Amino acid sequence: MNKARRKFVLYAMLSVLVLLSVLLGVINGTNYTMAAEDADRLTLALSQNQGMFRQQDGGQPGRDVTPEQGQQPGAVFTPDQGGQQPGGTFTPEQGQQPGGDSRPVRPTAPDSPDMQGSLRYFTARFDADGTGTLTAYRILAVSEEEALSWAASLQRESTGWTRGDYRYRVWQDGDAVMVTVIDQSRELTASRRILIISLCGLGLGLLASFLFLHLIGKRLFAPLEEADRKQKQFIAEAEKEFKIPLTVIGGAAELIEREHGPSEYTASINRQVRKMTGLVGDLGNLAIFDEEKVPVDLSAVLTELAERYSPRFTEKGMRLTVQITPGITVTGSEELLRRIGEELLENALKFAGPETVLTLSREGERIRLTSVNDALLPDGNYENAFDRFTRLSNAEGIPGAGLGLAFVRDAVRTVKGRASARAEAGKFILQLSL
Secondary structure: OHHHHHHHHHHHHHHHHHHHHHHHHHHHHHHHHHHHHHHHHHHHHHHOOOOOOOOEEOOEEOOOOOHHHOOOOOOOOOHHHHOOOHHHOOOHHHHEEOOOEEEEOOOOOOOOHHHHHHOOEEEEEEOOOOOEEEEEEEOOOOOHHHHHHHHHHOOOOOEEEEOOOEEEEEEEEOOEEEEEEEEOHHHHHHHHHHHHHHHHHHHHHHHHHHHHHHHHHHHHHHHHHHHHHHHHHHHHHHHHHHHHHHHHHHHHHHHHHHHHOOOHHHHHHHHHHHHHHHHHHHHHHHHHOOOOOEEEEHHHHHHHHHHHHHHHHHHOOOEEEEEEOOOOEEEEOHHHHHHHHHHHHHHHHHHOOOEEEEEEEEEOOEEEEEEEEEOOOOOEEOHHHHOOOOOOHHHOOOOOOOOHHHHHHHHHHHOOOEEEEEEEOOEEEEEEEO
16 A cells, blocks of 8 residues: 555656646746747847837937947947937837837837847848948947857858857848847846746745645555555455364365265365365465565575475476576565466466476566466467466366466566466467566
């Protein structure tokens, strides 16, 4: 049940992780996309105006502010340059949309005086003969020579990001190629801060979710764990209580046969005792699956089992051949792994022909445990042999409930393995990948 609680917490945490990742991914992706779209609107406005902003001075277009006009590179608009009121106060009339639209201009819009005054950019023109000149230069972070060289490297591009924080646009102006590069570091810094805050929020959200789910999981699974504990206790006590009377009944039937000889009644008693003993054994198997997993020397376990079962094979006129690579270790329950080997050998004793070969080997990162038995079965896959209460055609008339191989499959799954069965050229091949 602890495993079920861990799975619950794990799957719940994965769900929270996916949900938060998608949500924050959409937020940050949308934010970054909007920053790129804002930058594209600015470069488009510049491209429509020969790569510079036209200032409004009495309604007459003027040239972009450049160092030759008496300002330092990267200079911003002053009130007298932009037609603002004394003191730099921006009035609604100055911020109207072109065409007399009375709606206020967004601060980040290309026609916003604030944006035009603060944007850092440069524009280069390359004539057909390859001659390049700067037609606009309003940036301090890049020298004029570097700006011209940088623009030359972008001539064959269209639009996009360059050097991380800079957005560029390339367009044709007659025979000339124009390149505008704008500095978007301030806008992207805000986006990166949102990303960092999102990642921190994701981590804190996962931590809070884990603590909450761990606490809730304990309370949620407490009644189930108690019920599971009582069930295991009941199974253990039932197994013990059933074994004693079954042993007594079996012994009494054997005594009657010795004194009075076998009869159909003693045969029926013995049949039922064997059946009940098998069911009691299956009850015991249920408790094995929850045992603690430790490194187990599977080679030694199978070698010991082969020595113990060899006389039984000999008594039935059968031959047991083992090919076990020494030193193979598997992490799991020793009792569970022992029962897997016992079930394979019991299955061979019941249904196999003259010879059984048990092989344990390592193939790459996997361990192969294979039982090859002589069997009169048509060739093909027999995955249904691992289904509960399934008996193959060669089991007709042989006592059994069809639970042995089902136990093997479930046991192999506890060590994250796989079981397969097939018939081929008169051999029944059981292969376990551990």
